[in-house]
Each structure stands twice: as C-alpha cells, then as structure tokens.
Amino acid sequence: MYDFTYHRPATIADAAAAFKACAEAQFLSGGQTLLPIMKQRLAKPANLIDLAGIAALRGASVDGQTVVIGATTPHADVAGAAEVRSTIPALAALAECIGDPQVRNRGTIAGSIANSDPSADYPAALLGLGATVRTDRREIAADDFFTGLFETALEEGEIITAVSFPVPKKAGYAKFPNPASRYAIVGVMAVETAAGVRIAVTGARPCVFRATSFEAALGASLSSAAALPAFPADGLNQDIHASAEYRAHLVGVMTKRAIAAAT
Amino acid sequence: MSSISVAMTVNGTRVSESVPARTLLVQLLREQLGLTGTHVGCDTSQCGACNVLVNGRAVKSCTMLAAQADGAEVLTIEGLESDGQLHPMQAAFKEHHALQCGFCTPGMVITAIDLVANDANPGEATIRKYLEGNFCRCTGYHNIVKAIAAGAEAMRS
Ligand code: FES
Numbered sequence: 553m554y555d556f557t558y559h560r561p562a563t564i565a566d567a568a569a570a571f572k573a574c575a576e577a578q579f580l581s582g583g584q585t586l587l588p589i590m591k592q593r594l595a596k597p598a599n600l601i602d603l604a605g606i607a608a609l610r611g612a613s614v615d616g617q618t619v620v621i622g623a624t625t626p627h628a629d630v631a632g633a634a635e636v637r638s639t640i641p642a643l644a645a646l647a648e649c650i651g652d653p654q655v656r657n658r659g660t661i662a663g664s665i666a667n668s669d670p671s672a673d674y675p676a677a678l679l680g681l682g683a684t685v686r687t688d689r690r691e692i693a694a695d696d697f698f699t700g701l702f703e704t705a706l707e708e709g710e711i712i713t714a715v716s717f718p719v720p721k722k723a724g725y726a727k728f729p730n731p732a733s734r735y736a737i738v739g740v741m742a743v744e745t746a747a748g749v750r751i752a753v754t755g756a757r758p759c760v761f762r763a764t765s766f767e768a769a770l771g772a773s774l775s776s777a778a779a780l781p782a783f784p785a786d787g788l789n790q791d792i793h794a795s796a797e798y799r800a801h802l803v804g805v806m807t808k809r810a811i812a813a814a815t
Numbered sequence: 816m817s818s819i820s821v822a823m824t825v826n827g828t829r830v831s832e833s834v835p836a837r838t839l840l841v842q843l844l845r846e847q848l849g850l851t852g853t854h855v856g857c858d859t860s861q862c863g864a865c866n867v868l869v870n871g872r873a874v875k876s877c878t879m880l881a882a883q884a885d886g887a888e889v890l891t892i893e894g895l896e897s898d899g900q901l902h903p904m905q906a907a908f909k910e911h912h913a914l915q916c917g918f919c920t921p922g923m924v925i926t927a928i929d930l931v932a933n934d935a936n937p938g939e940a941t942i943r944k945y946l947e948g949n950f951c952r953c954t955g956y957h958n959i960v961k962a963i964a965a966g967a968e969a970m971r972s
C-alpha cells in the first residue's frame with residue numbers, strides 16, 4: 553500500500569471541506585473494497601478521508617413507510633436491525649448474504665453502492681426497491697444512480713449520507729453466489745409495489761439493471777405462476793465462472809426463486 | 816512518511832503508538848505490540864486467520880487500518896484466557912481436537928466467540944454458515960464445528 557495522509561472528520565461539512573482542500577482525496581467507509589485495492593496498488597489516494605467518525609451517517613430507522621439506512625451502517629447492522637427485518641425482510645436477508653461475517657461487520661451500504669461493482673448485492677436492492685440515495689447535495693433516484701461499470705451519478709467529492717427505501721407490498725432476493733468470493737454470479741431482487749413490479753438484476757451485466765421483459769410479463773404482481781420469457785444472453789458478462797448463456801439462464805432461475813421467497 | 820498516533824485498548828491494556836498511516840491493524844498487533852497469535856494467512860480478506868474482536872465484533876485485521884481502530888477495544892487470542900485458565904471456547908477446541916497445525920485456530924476461536932455473542936445456542940448449520948470467512952486447510956472442519964457447539968454450551972453455563 554502506498555503512503556497517504558489520513559483524515560478523520562467529525563462532521564459531513566468537515567469531510568466535504570477536507571475533500572476540497574486535499575489533492576487526490578478519497579473517502580473511506582468500511583474499507584472492505586478500498587483497502588484491498590490499495591494493497592494491490594490499484595488505488596493510491598494521497599489523502600484518505602475516513603467517514604467513520606461522523607455519527608450522523610450511521611444507523612437504521614423507520615419513518616412511516618420509509619426505511620432509512622445511514623451511509624456508514626455496516627451490513628451486519630442492516631441484517632440484524634429489528635426495524636428492517638419487520639418492514640423489508642428481503643433487505644435484511646440481502647445484507648445477510650454479503651461476503652462473510654467479518655466483512656459484514658465492517659462493510660457499509662454507501663461503500664458498496666458508491667463502488668457500483670457489477671456483482672455487488674446492494675445495487676440490486678436499491679434498484680429493485682426504488683430507493684433514493686441521499687447525499688450532502690441532493691437526492692438521486694436509484695434508477696438514475698447506477699450509470700455503468702464502477703460508475704455512478706455521484707459528482708466529485710459528493711458524500712452519500714443515507715439511502716431511503718419505500719416499504720414495498722412484498723419483496724424477495726435470490727442470489728447464485730460465487731462460492732469463493734460470495735459476490736453474485738447473478739442476484740435478483742423481485743419487488744411488488746403499488747405501481748407494479750420491479751425486477752432488478754446484479755452480476756449479469758457491467759451494471760445492475762431492470763429486467764423489463766420480466767416486469768412486463770409479470771404485470772401488477774409477483775406471481776410464481778407467471779410464464780417468463782427466455783432471457784437473452786446478448787451483452788451479458790462472461791468469465792471463468794459463468795458464460796453469458798449460463799448467466800442468462802440464471803437470471804430466469806433467480807427471478808423465480810426471488811418471487812418464491814418474496815414476503 | 817505520514818505518521819499518526821493511535822490509541823486503543825488491546826486485551827484490556829491501554830496502548831498508544833505512533834505508526835505510518837498505512838499501518839494495518841494486524842501489523843500494529845504483531846509488529847508493534849508483539850501479539851503474534853493473530854496470524855496472516857492470505858492478506859486478502861479470505862482466510863480469517865487474522866480475525867480479532869474490535870468492540871466485540873470479529874473483523875479481518877488485515878483489512879482494517881490501525882487508524883480505523885483508534886479509540887476501540889481490541890481483543891486478540893492472547894486476551895481470552897483469564898487467571899491462566901483457557902477461555903471455554905479455547906478449552907473446547909482443545910478437548911475436541913479442533914486443530915492440527917493450529918494456524919487457523921486463533922481466527923476460528925475469535926469467530927466462534929463473535930457467533931455466540933449473536934446466537935448463544937447455534938445449531939450445526941448456523942455454525943457452518945458463520946465459518947464462511949475462516950479457512951482451515953487441515954481439519955476438514957468437522958471437529959471445529961463440534962468444538963464451537965461445545966464451547967457455546969460451556970459459555971452458556
Ligand atoms: S490474513 Fe486476513 S483474512 Fe487472511
């Protein structure tokens with residue numbers, strides 16, 4: 553790991569000011585992705601601004617029909633929070649299948665979504681549930697947030713403060729994990745809302761996306777009896793773990809499992 | 816090189832050190848404090864040999880900066896015994912022959928204690944699932960699973 557200067561601001565305003573004042577700055581949340589890539593020297597920020605000292609960024613709460621997860625809330629806390637389990641159990645279940653217990657004790661929701669890894673779980677939760685990303689500057693709908701491979705709508709120095717999830721009628725998550733990394737080879741969040749269904753897929757393309765052909769086939773409700781069209785393999789990821797055709801098949805299978813799991 | 820001072824409680828003792836900012840928690844423990852019971856198996860977040868408890872939760876100390884543990888309570892394998900008596904989870908590992916070379920054992924014991932803090936009476940499936948982040952290349956895991964169930968029982972009584 554290359555040398556850097558470490559900063560630990562106590563407020564969001566101080567963090568934003570530190571970013572502005574420093575060259576080659578990067579925010580650090582749980583560090584479960586950033587620290588490994590710094591160790592590999594694939595990232596070499598000259599200034600690391602640790603957000604963990606900002607108490608306002610952490611914690612889960614329910615406000616009416618909205619679940620709000622603070623940016624630096626670790627996955628284990630989302631998985632274990634009674635408020636989350638009782639309102640959006642699929643969100644707690646998704647958080648519980650990220651990585652392993654030690655990673656879940658450190659890794660955070662904002663760290664995951666800001667990275668926009670094509671195989672990460674949380675992007676499917678945000679897109680499927682129609683969440684809103686709150687930052688120190690604005691609110692961004694999940695549909696507009698994930699823009700590409702490791703790309704998001706975040707601007708330079710913009711800080712995610714929380715993610716708000718509207719409570720759906722029902723939702724379920726199913727994932728086919730890579731057995732070594734436990735990242736999703738394919739993961740599907742299937743959600744039924746008053747406005748219809750949303751099927752969000754991670755792991756299959758360079759960026760999380762909605763399976764609109766499945767949404768059209770399902771219509772207004774998540775019914776396990778609905779016939780889903782074959783999912784095309786064009787443009788899907790392929791690597792040593794799974795071919796594009798295999799991933800296309802998994803998109804259908806995981807969607808059915810997510811529907812079956814939905815509560 | 817940019818140095819920082821970090822202060823934390825390690826195994827009940829206040830420590831305060833000046834280290835380069837890029838120092839990992841595991842480097843602080845092993846190289847500055849001489850606590851070599853915490854092992855580095857992979858250095859890439861896979862194996863769990865480096866697990867320690869930070870504020871009661873198991874973390875991979877190879878994937879955490881010492882700076883991130885500033886102000887925390889850290890517990891390593893060396894801090895588990897009391898008055899020369901093994902912690903019940905350590906005793907259960909010994910009793911059930913849950914180690915061969917022993918390299919993975921400190922991380923396994925730390926994970927087991929973290930598990931019991933969340934679930935006082937974990938079943939076999941729960942134990943196996945909770946070991947996802949801990950590799951053992953010797954035992955085949957069966958005796959580790961048995962030891963954790965027995966250790967959990969001993970911790971309840
Ligand atoms: S040395 Fe930290 S996980 Fe292997």
Ligand code: FES
Nearest residue numbers: 915917951952953
């Ligand atoms: S006892 Fe040798 S690695 Fe587990």
